[in-house]
Amino acid sequence: MTSVVVADDHTLFRELLADLLSLEDWLEVVAQGASGTEAVELVRRHRPGIAVLDVQMPGPGIRETVREIGRHCPDTRCIVLTMHDDPVLLRDVLDDGATAYLLKSVSSRELVTSIHSVIREPERIHFSVSRNMIKEFGGPVADRLLSAREVEVLNYVAQARSNAEIASALFLAETTVKRHLTNAYRKLGAVSRVDAIRRAMDAGIIAPYQQP
Numbered sequence: 743m744t745s746v747v748v749a750d751d752h753t754l755f756r757e758l759l760a761d762l763l764s765l766e767d768w769l770e771v772v773a774q775g776a777s778g779t780e781a782v783e784l785v786r787r788h789r790p791g792i793a794v795l796d797v798q799m800p801g802p803g804i805r806e807t808v809r810e811i812g813r814h815c816p817d818t819r820c821i822v823l824t825m826h827d828d829p830v831l832l833r834d835v836l837d838d839g840a841t842a843y844l845l846k847s848v849s850s851r852e853l854v855t856s857i858h859s860v861i862r863e864p865e866r867i868h869f870s871v872s873r874n875m876i877k878e879f880g881g882p883v884a885d886r887l888l889s890a891r892e893v894e895v896l897n898y899v900a901q902a903r904s905n906a907e908i909a910s911a912l913f914l915a916e917t918t919v920k921r922h923l924t925n926a927y928r929k930l931g932a933v934s935r936v937d938a939i940r941r942a943m944d945a946g947i948i949a950p951y952q953q954p
Contacts, residue, residue: 893947
């Protein structure tokens with residue numbers, strides 16, 4: 743059984759979504775919220791496996807909400823639901839620690855399948871986007887160039903910083919740093935921290951680090 747917190751300021755949509763998820767015998771909706779502030783508080787109180795979050799809610803923006811959840815409850819996976827087919831927003835919320843980005847045009851089965859995939863493979867990024875968004879990236883989203891956050895993390899790795907030190911410097915959960923590194927390794931074809939730094943430097947993604 744996986745616990746879920748649902749947050750959306752549209753009451754009817756939120757309640758219908760909660761009812762839909764509750765039909766699955768492996769999901770339990772433990773709380774509902776109507777703002778970013780409530781979402782963070784409910785996640786801190788219940789520590790669910792999954793938080794389903796609307797992009798536009800009162801209170802802090804979605805990026806801050808995702809970061810706060812990751813800071814306080816790093817084991818909670820954030821699934822962002824949105825009407826916005828926006829590649830910049832996609833990149834930003836994934837950089838901030840969200841595990842999935844889904845358009846509200848997905849079917850109920852696609853949503854449930856995505857939640858199951860997030861539970862089964864929490865270190866992978868899951869998304870549902872339009873053809874226009876894929877074109878915006880110039881190729882499949884999963885195979886895009888390193889994100890700004892991944893480059894930032896690699897620069898700290900090049901300075902011989904530990905994951906804990908990087909997490910502290912970037913105000914992220916350590917598990918989020920690990921996920922960014924895993925994604926960077928996959929995109930670079932690297933097998934270790936040293937190999938990732940070498941490949942990133944060879945590709946001109948990061949500059950060689952020199953001790954001051």
